[in-house]
Amino acid sequence: MANIPGKYDFVSTDKYEDFLKACGVGVVNRTIASKIKNQLEYVDNGNGSWTQKTFSTFKNFQIDFKLGEKFVEETADGRKCDAVITLEGNKFVHKQSLDGEGAVVTREFKPNGELVCTFECKDVTAVRVYKKV
Numbered sequence: 108m109a110n111i112p113g114k115y116d117f118v119s120t121d122k123y124e125d126f127l128k129a130c131g132v133g134v135v136n137r138t139i140a141s142k143i144k145n146q147l148e149y150v151d152n153g154n155g156s157w158t159q160k161t162f163s164t165f166k167n168f169q170i171d172f173k174l175g176e177k178f179v180e181e182t183a184d185g186r187k188c189d190a191v192i193t194l195e196g197n198k199f200v201h202k203q204s205l206d207g208e209g210a211v212v213t214r215e216f217k218p219n220g221e222l223v224c225t226f227e228c229k230d231v232t233a234v235r236v237y238k239k240v
Contacts, residue, residue: 109197109216112151115237117144118221126226126233130210136184139165147222147237157192 124141132140145163152158155174161167161183172178172192180190180203188205201212210228217223220239225232 109218109220111197111199111216112149114240115147115149115222116240117146118236118238120233120235122231122233123226123235125231126210126228129228129231131186131205131208132182132184140183146240 120141124137127137127140143163143165145161148158148160148162150158150160152171156171157174158169158171160169166183168181168183170178170180170190172190174192174194177189177191180188182188182203182205186205188203190201190203192199192201194200197216197218199212199214199216201214203210203212208228210226212227213225215223215225222237222239224235224237226235227233
């Protein structure tokens with residue numbers, strides 16, 4: 108099992124702009140978001156509660172969640188969606204639902220400190236990779 112808490116620096120991306128388009132993100136926001144080399148931080152608050160922080164030159168934001176409990180999430184572009192995050196082995200599985208559309212983000216924390224994020228919406232799959240600092 109990987110040690111999840113900590114900061115992760117951006118390494119690479121593939122098809123992320125396509126994923127954002129499939130999710131309905133506007134052209135300006137998705138163009139900016141797909142070019143950003145952000146940093147992620149995961150904080151274990153205990154009792155299944157977590158904080159995910161995203162830092163970038165464009166916008167910083169965070170989500171607070173308890174594993175397995177539904178919550179209302181505000182996406183980086185300001186849309187609100189229903190979400191639930193579960194822990195499956197060494198993966199956070201993040202399911203979002205907005206206006207009947209769904210997206211799934213699987214964040215796999217590998218023992219070597221690599222974080223592989225797989226984004227799925229409709230028929231589009233994107234990947235972003237990070238490395239623990």
